[in-house]
Amino acid sequence: MRLHRLEITAFGPFAGTQVVDFDALAGAGLFLVHGQTGAGKTSVLDAVCFALYGQVPGPRGAARGLHSDHAPPGLGPEVVLETTVRGRRLRITRSPEWERPKKRGSGTTRENARVVVQEYEHGGWTGRTTRIDEAAHLIEHLLGMTVHQFWQVAMLPQGEFAAFLRSGADKRREVLERLFATEVFAQVERWLAERRRQTGRAAEELRAEAESTADRIAELTGARRPEPAKASRPRLAEPADEPADIEVLGPWATELAGQLAAVHDETAAVLAGAEAALAAARTAADRAKALADMRRRYADALRRRDALAGHAAERSELAGRLETAARADRVVPLVRAAADRAGRADRAARRAAGRRAAVAGLVPAQAPEDVLAKAERLRRDEAAALAGRRAEEVRLRAATAELAALAAERDGLAAERAELSAALETLPGRVAELRTGLESARLGAAGLGGAEGAVADAARRLDAAVRRDRVTGLLAAAEDEHRAAVDAAQEARDRQQELRRARLDGMAAELARGLVAGEPCRVCGGTDHPAPAAPSGPAVTAADERRATAAYEQAQASREQAASRVQGHRAELDGLLENAGETPVEALAAAHAAAETAREELAEAAAGAERWAAELARAEAELTAARDRHDTVAGALTAAVTRSDELAAETDRLRAGLAEARGEDPSLEARIRRLERAADDLAEAAAAQRDAETAAGELAAARATAEEAAAEAGFGTAAEAAAAAPPEAERAALRDRIRALDTEEAAVRAVLDDPELAAAAAGPDPEPGVYAARAGAAEAAHTTARSAVDRARRRVDRLAELRGVLDRRIAAWRPAAHRHAVAAGLAAVAGGDPAVNRERMRLSAYVLAARLEQVVAAANERLGRMSSGRYVLRHTVDRTATEKGRRHGTGGLGLIVVDGWTGRERDPATLSGGESFISSLALALGLADVVTAEAGGAEIGTLFVDEGFGTLDEDALDEVMDVLDGLRDGGRAVGVVSHVAELRARIPAHLRVAKTRTGSTVTVAAP
Structure with a gap:
């Protein structure tokens, strides 16, 4: 990867757009990145890293946003990087997430992060992607490293590696x-540890299940379960190396099964004898019981035959009463029907008289049915005509209520219009007054931004001046210490060399002191020592030389530390002089106080401008709202007046029509209800008169039918026949009594006619109690034997079932124990357990x-x-x-x-x-x-070394520069980030980063 060009806008300390031409700097192979402390040297490297990966490593990327505090609020941060990776020329344009001012109104809105990746091919730039995830995948694929790897490889932050060295x-x-991608090995460790826990839990659960089954076997048989030996911690060994475990439980269960089978066979033999004895005892007891029952039944039949002889007359009388009741049953229903008709005729007559009295004022007293019907129709027709005018009455009530509501609304609208008119007379003057005040306040606050910058610059220069004076004193003291340390080191060096020469001069005498007569010399091997050398002065020993060498090394170390302190103070003083110059602290303090006073005055003006603006906005909004509301209220008031006039005319018309319709009644509805009630009364009177006439005819016919039926049944009158018919419950009792006497007679005759019963009654007493006692004793013995057999069989069956379960669980435990041993051994090795990992x-x-x-x-x-x-x-x-x-x-x-x-x-x-x-x-x-x-990853063509050169002496610096020169092999460009002034002379190509009150700038100086 080689960097060509970097463009930074509103990013970090850079307020505007700054351009870094890496091609110009790379021409010399080695270039220096220098500038004041805090100017933004490392921010240039951050921009490169952000352009590639969209993030800044370390605390700088997480501490705050990447948008420059010096940039205008509306200027968005952006980084453009041109680079060549694996032979592909790319241009990456990237912006972080930031807050920009809203285009309308106050406040800010969030701008999302964006990226554009282009590739130079065929003489022009071609877009590759605008998606952040695709850009990240492309860059990481080409470079072959993550952002942390790139930062360590391409940026070489020395502070981190010094800590890495000592940590x-x-x-x-x-x-x-x-x-390094070692997460997979950490995952293997975690997987093996988890596998050890899982297999351990599985093996222990299977062990516990087997032991639980053995406990149930012990509980069933009453035997004590053998305790299996616990396995030691699993090693990388076969399970055969482990002590005996739960395998002993299988043979133990087999032995118990044999014992239970023998017990079952013994109890089965006892049960067979008890079953034979029980069968014989039951047969004898049943025979004696049956013979005694037959004797009892025959004696009981004799007693019942004697009792039935006295009930013959009773049965004859009961049969006569049932025959008379049967004749009366044919007349009783007709008598009851006539009585029912009499009641209905009486009720109909009373109802007709009452209904006639209710309509006495509407028709003549003896008016026929058709007159009543005609009077009903007249009243129903009038009520129907009046019901059609109910809607007029409903509309009158609604119009009256709406008219009252409109009156209240008109009063409220009139009062509101008066208030709004008064406000419209005063608000325009208030708005004009506030606008004038706002313009005056804004003119006074225009210089606040410049005043704040002046205060910050004055404070920075004042702090630098204070520190400059202190460092000047520290530097003078450090130089004195350094000169003293140089002298001391030189003296120690001279002393060491002097002692070494003296020891070399007296080496012959030193060897002579170790000669022994008859023993060979360590130099020549001879056993004769005729003239051993004698010391010419004080003897210098090896211990003297070692002490002198140690003193020299200590003095040299003190000299190097003193030189390091001098260089550190001198570098710091150079930076402070760039910021504060030679200006005295008093003058800078006075300038800072004056700038602070000016800033406070302008801040007060700015605060006043904000208040004026807020009040003006409220007044303008109030004026606009008052105008809109005034127009709305005026229109609503006009509409309300028009609607009131319409409703008043409509209510007058409805009242006149309804007064004519109701007549002398209090309301239209009252007149309708009165007519409907009169029509209902007339209809009911006509119906009642018809019902009374019909009921009288039906009563006369029913009475005649009942008298005829009584005469045919042999009774004098219908009333006599009704008296001869008893209730149904009494008749049922008579029939039940006759049936019971007949049934009893038949049963007694059947028992006395049975020859087997007669023979039993003539024989001796069978004594059934004796045989029953013998059968009970046999039954108890049989039950005891059966219970013993059942218990033995259940225990044998249950033990067989549990043995099968135990065998299966032991078989399942064996492979689980082996898996746990292997997993535990591997986890111990991977986890660094000292028992298996030396x-x-x-x-x-x-x-x-x-x-x-x-x-x-x-x-x-x-x-x-x-x-x-x-x-x-x-x-x-x-x-x-x-x-x-x-x-x-x-x-x-x-x-x-x-x-x-x-x-x-x-x-x-x-x-x-x-x-x-x-x-x-x-x-x-x-x-x-x-x-x-x-x-x-790709070869790094542009490399940066960040800080640390100030600790080197001149010789060490030469060696380091030789190594850095060697990094340029293959056309690699190396950037050195440092404050050390001497490097400016050694390295001709410079990238200078300067800081100002309005943001940092970069300057490229290439030879």
């Missing part, structure tokens, strides 16, 4: 997991450790050059002292630094600032190589 394994793991590393940590080894190998290729061969990074799986107390599975990501000068291993935290910078830069470059290769 523990957990922090390194977080960074590496973002860059490295105590999780699977995901192991994969990340392999990636870290690749990163370290790539980093050492450059670290050796930048440190002049002194330092080498080494990856280790050993946990540090702080990590050893943690749970297993967290190691494998350790880093140590090997010092080639001393041969010792060092913790990265002990490196100096410059050493940490070159180490973290080497890590960053190594990680970029590994991530690019791992992701299969």
Whole structure:
């Protein structure tokens, strides 16, 4: 991927449109991005990342919106990037979500994020997509890396890699997991752990089911269940390696089944004998009981025959009464019909007399039926004619109510019109007055924006001046310390070299002190020592030399730290001078106070303008509403007057017509009801007269028929025949008594005529109680034996059923236990369980450790050059002292630094600032190589190194610049983001970012 051109509008600190020509900067291969603190150097990199991925990594992208605070409210943020990826020239135009002012009214509205991706082909730009998701898929596919990977690979943020270098394994793991696709291995760990839990639960549930079945067998048989040995924690081994488990339950259940079968056979033999004895006892008892019953029945029949002889006369008298009642039954219905007709004739006569009295004032007293009917028709015809005028009465009530409502409405409308007319006389003057005041206030508040900018600029310069004076003192003190440290380091160096030379001069005497007579010399091998050398002065030992070397290294480290402090204060002072210059603090404080006073005055004017505008808007709205309402009220009042006149004429006409129709009655409805009641009374009187005449004729005919029927039945009168007919209940009792006597006589005769009963009565007493007692005893013995057999059979059957269940559950448990053993062993290895994983590393940590080894190998290729061969990074799986107390599975990501000068291993935290910078830069470059290769992404043609060069001395800076020069191989362009002033002279191509009160700007300076 190579960047060509970047255009930034209203994005981050850039208020207007700024253009970065990367092609011009890439001509030199190496270019510098510099500027004041906070000017927006890193924001240029953010714009590149946002154009590609639509987001800014880290806290800068989440802390606030990307729309520039310096840009006009209506200017939307936009980034346009031209780049070549895998040989394809793309132009990406992207805007973030932002709030723009509404086109109508006040307030803001949200503008959604958008993107346009174009490709240059055939001499012009061709659109590829305008969808955000499609653009993201296209860019990630071409680059082959996510936004976090791109930020680490193409932008090389040194602050993050310095923290990565010094942090523990957990922090390194977080960074590496973002860059490398290790989620699948973490998912494997989680899947294996979950599989271990699932198989464990399944095996334990099946074990519990088998043991539950064994408990039921023990409860059934009364035997004690053997306790199976619990399996140890599953290992990567076959189930045969585990202790004996629930397999013992099957043989135990088989043994119990044999015992229950023997018990069942014994009880079955006892039951067979009890059944034979019971059958014999029951036969003898039944025979004795039957003979005693026959003797009892014969004696009872003799007693009943003697009692029936005294009831012969009673039966004859009952039969005569039933015959007389049968003759009277033919006359009784006719007598009852005549009595019913008499009642109906009496009721009809009384009703006819009452109805005649009700219409006495309407027709003559003895008027016939046709006169009554004619009077009814006349009154019904008049009532029907009056009913047709009911609608006039309803309309009169509605018109009267509407007329009253219109009167109230007219009064209200007249009062409202008077109020509106008064308001229309005063509101126009009020509006004109408010408009004049608003114009005056706006003129006074026009300069508020400039005043606020002046206050912010004055405050910034004042803070910079205060800090400038303080840093000036710190710089002077640091320079003094640095000069002292240089002198001390030089003295220590001279002392070390002097002792080394003295020791070398006295080395012969030192070797001579170790010679022993008869033993070979370590130099020449001879056993004779005729003239051993003697020291010419004070002896210098190896310990003296080591102490001098340590003192020199300590003095050199102090010198480097002092130089780092001087460079830091000097760089900070340069930036402060760019902001505050040489102006005294007092003068800047006075300027800040004056700007603050001017801003407060203009703020008061601006607040007044807002109040004037709000009052003017309310007054104008009130005036418009008053005019519209006045016109509406005037029209409504005119319509109400016209409608009142129409309704008044209509009510007068309806009242006159209704008064004529009701006559002397209080209302039309009362007259109609009076006529309808009179017609109903006349109709009822005519009907009652007809009914009375008909009932009298029917009564005379019924009485004659009843007398004729009584004479034919042998009675003197109909009344005599009615008295001879008893009630039906009495007749039923007579018939039941006769039938009972006949039935009893037949039953007694049948018993006395039976020869078997007669023979039984003549024989001896059979004594049935004795035989019944013997049968009861046999029945009890049989029941006891049957119960014992049933219990034994049920226990045998139930045990067979439970044995089948137990065998099935044990068979189901075996494969489940094996699966759990395998799953538990694999989960322990993948989870870093020290019992099976001697490295105590999780699977995901192991994969990340392999990636870290690749990163370290790539980093050492450059670290050796930048440190002049002194330092080498080494990856280790050993946990540090702080990590050893943690749970297993967290190691494998350790880093140590090997010092080639001393041969010792060092913790990265002990490196100096410059050493940490070159180490973290080497890590960053190594990680970029590994991530690019791992992701299969495009070659990075434009690379940025962000900050950290201020910690390097001159020699280290030369080495680092050589490495950066080497990055340009293959036409790669490298951008260095730094404050260090010395780099401006070393790197001729510059991208300068300058900040102003109205926003930042960029300037490209290429050789």
